[in-house]
Amino acid sequence: MTDHIIAPYRDWFEAHKVHFKKEKAFTHQRQQLAADRRALPWLRIEKPYEFDTTTTQGRKSLADLFEGRSQLIVYHFMFPPNADYRCTGCSFLSDHIDAANQHLMHHDVSLVVCSRAPLTELLDFKARMNWQFDWVSSFGSDFNFDFQVSFTEDQIASGRVLFNFEEVAMTGRDRAGATVFYKDGNGEIYCTFQVRGRGGENLIGTYSYLDLTPLGRNENGPSHTLGDWVRLHDEYDARVIIPAAAGVTIVAL
Missing domain, CATH: 3.40.30.10 (Glutaredoxin)
Incomplete structure (x- = not known):
């Protein structure tokens, strides 16, 4: 059983509506950052x-x-x-x-x-x-x-x-x-x-997908951003991902 907040539809809708404004603000900030980047001296x-x-x-x-x-x-x-x-x-x-x-x-x-x-x-x-x-x-x-x-x-x-x-x-x-x-x-x-x-x-599209998910990147902070789960793509078949109550545990076979 998940320990996350489970809300009735009305509360769920209002919470997501408030958060959506933050998403839009971030989109606009990112667009402005890109414009500022293009304006930098060469x-x-x-x-x-x-x-x-x-x-x-x-x-x-x-x-x-x-x-x-x-x-x-x-x-x-x-x-x-x-x-x-x-x-x-x-x-x-x-x-x-x-x-x-x-x-x-x-x-x-x-x-x-x-x-x-x-x-x-x-x-x-x-x-x-x-x-x-x-x-x-x-x-x-x-x-x-x-x-x-x-x-x-x-x-x-x-x-x-x-x-x-x-x-x-x-x-x-x-x-x-x-x-x-x-x-x-x-x-x-x-x-x-x-x-x-x-x-x-921002060149890593997989992060954009993971950031949409409830478990996110499954990382232990900025100093261990890759070591917990990323492998060379031809090495994943030697490992299995087991869902756990507190997150995702990666176990070697």
């Missing part, structure tokens, strides 16, 4: 960057990644060279890319995933996950470091790295995030926006 990118790509064309410049479009989203997947793990959070987000990409490419937007590991390491995991998006390697370049998603050992040892527009202590060499670029008619490239950490959650 940064001209003058440094040349090259990437190893999954195509037969070999190395590509940052300009090439636009694929003839004017806008480019780069998702920074945490994947350092010789990694002995596969980032669950980055993989969770990446599971949503192919569906969105069917529409983005028709809206003047190209999207690529970029990691620091050599291309061969990326392609093996991409094949395993059956992802179709373009995944490029910045191995050997300054791209990840310049855009503050990778850090040197000296930076980490100093206890002060620039991340999310502030100096913080960092323990790992790589972090996730998204960076947005625009290329004008003269070929000039600008960084228009970047987001790191939990700022990329």
Whole structure:
């Protein structure tokens, strides 16, 4: 028997009616935030960057990644060279890319995933996950470091790295995030926006579905946002979800 409030229809209706105003206000706030984001100043990118790509064309410049479009989203997947793990959070987000990409490419937007590991390491995991998006390697370049998603050992040892527009202590060499670029008619490239950490959650459609449900994300707070339930999508068949009175318990078989 649930211990949640059970109300007669009239009380249920009035409570949801009041809450609906909050939902609409949030929608309007989100629209204004997007407008404010588009109005931010841009940064001209003058440094040349090259990437190893999954195509037969070999190395590509940052300009090439636009694929003839004017806008480019780069998702920074945490994947350092010789990694002995596969980032669950980055993989969770990446599971949503192919569906969105069917529409983005028709809206003047190209999207690529970029990691620091050599291309061969990326392609093996991409094949395993059956992802179709373009995944490029910045191995050997300054791209990840310049855009503050990778850090040197000296930076980490100093206890002060620039991340999310502030100096913080960092323990790992790589972090996730998204960076947005625009290329004008003269070929000039600008960084228009970047987001790191939990700022990329709005790219994860599964969260939007879970946030509609009574049990929500089944997480233990902002410091444990993924560990309780998210798995690489080909590992779920080894686990079973058992409903419980206090929530959902995930039990390994």
